[in-house]
Amino acid sequence: MPNILFYLTDLTYKIENEKPVIYLFGRTKEGKRIIIKDTSFQPYFYLIVKEEQALEKIKKLVLEDAKIIKIEPAKKNYFEKEILVYKAEVNYPSSVPKFKDELKNWKEVERVLEADILFTRRYLIDKKLTPMTLVKVEGEQIRDQAKVPVFLAKKIYQDDENSIIQPKILALDIETYNPEGKKMNPDRNPIIMLALKGEKFEKVLTWKRIDGKNIDVLNSEADLLQRFKEIIEEEQPDIITGYYSDGFDLPYIRARADKYKIKLDLGWDFSELSIKGRTEKTAEIKGIIHVDILKFIRRVMRTTLNTDTYDLESVSQELLGAHKHEVHLDLLAQTWDKEDKKQLKVFAEYNLHDSELCYQLCNKLLSNMLGLVKIISLPLFDVQRMSFSQLVEWYTIKKAQEFNELIPNKPGFYTQQERNKKRLHGAFVYKPIPGLYSNMVVFDYRSLYPSIIASHNISIGTVNGENCKEKETVPTEYGEAYVCKDKKGFLSVIIGEIISRRAEIKDALKKKPDSFLKARSEALKLLANSFYGYLAFSLARWYCFEGAEATTAWARYYVQDVIKKAKDSGFKVLYADTDSAFLLLENKTKKDALKFCEDINEKLPGLMELELQGYYPSGLFVGTKGTGTGAKKKYALLDENSKVIVKGFETVRRNWSFIAKEVQKEVLDIILKEQNKQKALKYVKETVKSLEKNQTEISKLIISTQLQKPIEEYESIGPHVAAAQILEKKGESVVPGMMLKFVICKGEGKIRDKVKLPEDVKQEDYDGDYYIEHQIIPSVETIFTVLGIDVQKELKEKDQKTLGDF
DNA sequence: TTTAGTCGGGG
DNA sequence: GTGTACGACTAAA
Numbered sequence: 001m002p003n004i005l006f007y008l009t010d011l012t013y014k015i016e017n018e019k020p021v022i023y024l025f026g027r028t029k030e031g032k033r034i035i036i037k038d039t040s041f042q043p044y045f046y047l048i049v050k051e052e053q054a055l056e057k058i059k060k061l062v063l064e065d066a067k068i069i070k071i072e073p074a075k076k077n078y079f080e081k082e083i084l085v086y087k088a089e090v091n092y093p094s095s096v097p098k099f100k101d102e103l104k105n106w107k108e109v110e111r112v113l114e115a116d117i118l119f120t121r122r123y124l125i126d127k128k129l130t131p132m133t134l135v136k137v138e139g140e141q142i143r144d145q146a147k148v149p150v151f152l153a154k155k156i157y158q159d160d161e162n163s164i165i166q167p168k169i170l171a172l173d174i175e176t177y178n179p180e181g182k183k184m185n186p187d188r189n190p191i192i193m194l195a196l197k198g199e200k201f202e203k204v205l206t207w208k209r210i211d212g213k214n215i216d217v218l219n220s221e222a223d224l225l226q227r228f229k230e231i232i233e234e235e236q237p238d239i240i241t242g243y244y245s246d247g248f249d250l251p252y253i254r255a256r257a258d259k260y261k262i263k264l265d266l267g268w269d270f271s272e273l274s275i276k277g278r279t280e281k282t283a284e285i286k287g288i289i290h291v292d293i294l295k296f297i298r299r300v301m302r303t304t305l306n307t308d309t310y311d312l313e314s315v316s317q318e319l320l321g322a323h324k325h326e327v328h329l330d331l332l333a334q335t336w337d338k339e340d341k342k343q344l345k346v347f348a349e350y351n352l353h354d355s356e357l358c359y360q361l362c363n364k365l366l367s368n369m370l371g372l373v374k375i376i377s378l379p380l381f382d383v384q385r386m387s388f389s390q391l392v393e394w395y396t397i398k399k400a401q402e403f404n405e406l407i408p409n410k411p412g413f414y415t416q417q418e419r420n421k422k423r424l425h426g427a428f429v430y431k432p433i434p435g436l437y438s439n440m441v442v443f444d445y446r447s448l449y450p451s452i453i454a455s456h457n458i459s460i461g462t463v464n465g466e467n468c469k470e471k472e473t474v475p476t477e478y479g480e481a482y483v484c485k486d487k488k489g490f491l492s493v494i495i496g497e498i499i500s501r502r503a504e505i506k507d508a509l510k511k512k513p514d515s516f517l518k519a520r521s522e523a524l525k526l527l528a529n530s531f532y533g534y535l536a537f538s539l540a541r542w543y544c545f546e547g548a549e550a551t552t553a554w555a556r557y558y559v560q561d562v563i564k565k566a567k568d569s570g571f572k573v574l575y576a577d578t579d580s581a582f583l584l585l586e587n588k589t590k591k592d593a594l595k596f597c598e599d600i601n602e603k604l605p606g607l608m609e610l611e612l613q614g615y616y617p618s619g620l621f622v623g624t625k626g627t628g629t630g631a632k633k634k635y636a637l638l639d640e641n642s643k644v645i646v647k648g649f650e651t652v653r654r655n656w657s658f659i660a661k662e663v664q665k666e667v668l669d670i671i672l673k674e675q676n677k678q679k680a681l682k683y684v685k686e687t688v689k690s691l692e693k694n695q696t697e698i699s700k701l702i703i704s705t706q707l708q709k710p711i712e713e714y715e716s717i718g719p720h721v722a723a724a725q726i727l728e729k730k731g732e733s734v735v736p737g738m739m740l741k742f743v744i745c746k747g748e749g750k751i752r753d754k755v756k757l758p759e760d761v762k763q764e765d766y767d768g769d770y771y772i773e774h775q776i777i778p779s780v781e782t783i784f785t786v787l788g789i790d791v792q793k794e795l796k797e798k799d800q801k802t803l804g805d806f
Numbered sequence: 807t808t809t810a811g812t813c814g815g816g817g
Numbered sequence: 818g819t820g821t822a823c824g825a826c827t828a829a830a
Contacts, residue, residue, distance in 0.1 A: 096819040116819055178817040248816035294815055
């Protein structure tokens with residue numbers, strides 16, 4: 001019997017001869033596509049019963065086609081306590097929910113468990129297989145209806161978990177006929193261009209005469225769709241990727257293909273491209289992994305990205321440093337109608353470029369995604385669409401199998417609502433005294449929340465657990481709580497494993513860099529940091545609010561402990577927030593700071609660790625505008641490499657004009673690097689002078705704001721709405737979501753009456769006073785206030801002096 | 807202030 | 818498919 005080594009990429013199941021059959025899709029080590037069939041796996045669920053005699057009755061229960069094959073007792077843990085349960089094996093996966101709905105109402109049945117774990121996922125967990133890695137099969141080739149060779153498995157098991165597939169990626173992007181602007185209608189409007197981009201492949205399909213390299217002109221939209229199908233078959237990609245392709249490109253392609261009765265049977269088993277879901281769609285092709293990059297970015301990369309809009313332009317800019325081609329998409333439909341060859345070529349290039357950006361994003365994020373697949377052990381298709389809480393939950397489900405823990409049920413609607421009402425006591429913040437400081441050190445606890453959960457045995461069965469002999473009191477200010485120390489908590493142990501594994505990988509990385517190991521380390525960090533949130537997440541199976549409360553209580557305790565010890569050792573404490581403390585060195589040295597850190601670490605339990613995060617020659621803390629007391633999470637630091645780090649200043653994030661951002665950055669630079677407030681003030685005065693004399697470049701004055709709704713719906717006409725009205729008057733289509741760029745110009749009336757579009761602004765038009773009052777002053781006011789300077793006053797005095805000079 | 811409803815992305 | 822996101826923001830109560 002031959003052995004086959006293959007990378008498992010995807011799986012599904014079918015019912016054949018009244019039995020469930022698992023289909024595993026993959027690529028052999030040599031790169032050949034294969035399907036493995038496994039008929040050895042049976043669906044099941046667990047029952048906790050009040051009266052054992054009910055089991056005989058249950059065994060005989062038949063609900064339509066649903067039958068129970070056997071019931072046998074098993075010892076499992078339920079919320080970390082040993083319990084006797086019954087494992088019920090049934091004929092079909094679809095029988096499971098039928099029995100669940102029936103049995104949950106029986107008075108003899110206490111609980112039905114693990115009846116909502118999808119069959120294919122259950123298969124992976126039970127067989128301990130990890131997708132995208134090497135799996136070994138013993139089996140024989142059989143004759144079957146499929147595009148690739150099919151084998152029937154006798155035995156199947158994980159081979160080398162560290163050997164990861166190098167998948168072939170093909171990115172796609174469509175352009176549609178869009179006479180109504182952003183309102184899209186797949187029933188009426190055709191696909192006019194379709195771009196595909198792979199490592200060695202790039203092509204735009206269209207059906208009107210456009211000349212150009214890589215442009216394939218077909219006779220009709222139907223031919224375009226046929227050609228698309230052929231290319232997928234020829235290229236045989238492992239991954240098809242797109243940007244919002246779950247919600248737009250693939251559903252649109254499917255809808256147009258349906259119109260022409262073209263069968264998109266792209267699956268390896270001749271199954272069709274399927275679109276599932278009502279509110280949130282997903283598009284799936286059996287055998288080919290469909291990756292929607294937008295979903296991964298929105299759900300997982302969200303926290304690491306600075307941008308808060310997730311359109312392709314913003315994301316490409318941040319992750320790739322690349323921009324989309326600039327085109328007037330609103331003109332696409334009329335250009336298409338006019339058959340303007342030259343302009344259509346511009347759109348075709350735009351289309352291809354979008355698919356290329358998507359290809360590059362997928363390539364770039366692939367190691368992050370595979371890092372997660374490796375840990376969670378679910379298909380890339382699934383992992384790529386999961387939120388943090390789902391990732392934590394499925395990691396925990398995988399681990400539950402190893403620890404013989406039963407998987408708790410998801411909460412019902414009522415329970416969720418109750419949980420949502422609860423508010424958690426958060427982090428401790430020691431507010432700074434506004435000022436400019438020199439020689440600071442910053443300490444922070446490495447992975448504070450996860451390390452507390454691991455080190456203090458926080459878990460669902462240990463926090464305020466029953467029948468407890470050895471207890472540790474939680475240092476909480478609100479009520480009383482303890483953690484039971486009699487035995488290790490399940491959640492605490494698995495989070496400890498994540499932390500330790502990450503430490504090992506980081507050590508290995510120090511010796512030898514490796515991109516996949518690096519991605520795994522990042523994935524582990526992500527998972528560890530999500531655990532605390534998961535404990536307080538209302539939809540969590542392992543919901544543990546008291547555990548989350550205990551975690552933040554300890555976090556507050558440890559940060560305050562650093563503050564207290566720092567004061568005792570003669571450091572001045574400047575600021576502390578959540579897991580970090582900022583100390584002033586004064587007459588102490590960096591060596592003293594390191595010694596202080598070591599002393600604290602000696603007394604910390606388990607995996608907890610305080611780190612010297614950095615040394616900063618200077619730092620500035622500002623006050624809030626109203627009260628003047630120290631603002632939280634708002635400061636600027638100069639690091640040892642003379643780099644200025646700015647946190648929490650609004651100009652960094654919001655849509656301020658470039659000039660406001662530039663002035664703020666320059667002022668912080670001068671103050672932190674040269675400690676020269678007069679020079680900073682002089683700089684501001686010069687900028688103001690240039691503004692007053694209308695010498696500032698128009699491009700630095702553009703303010704951009706996103707239009708949130710149709711302009712008719714705005715009651716108060718803000719400047720961006722005024723800009724939208726001007727655009728509309730010019731005959732351009734204005735739709736919600738578009739970015740409006742405008743400049744405030746001289747004139748009478750309200751701000752909205754002074755709005756002009758950048759291209760209409762002449763050098764002498766702009767309103768310098770507006771920019772001084774509403775952009776420059778607000779961006780630097782709090783900084784100067786800290787330094788004892790009233791900018792407002794200083795700038796007015798300057799005015800009088802210049803008047804006096806004349 | 808609380809609650810119910812919509813939106814994101816895509817052309 | 819052994820299914821139905823989620824967090825932010827806005828409008829209405």
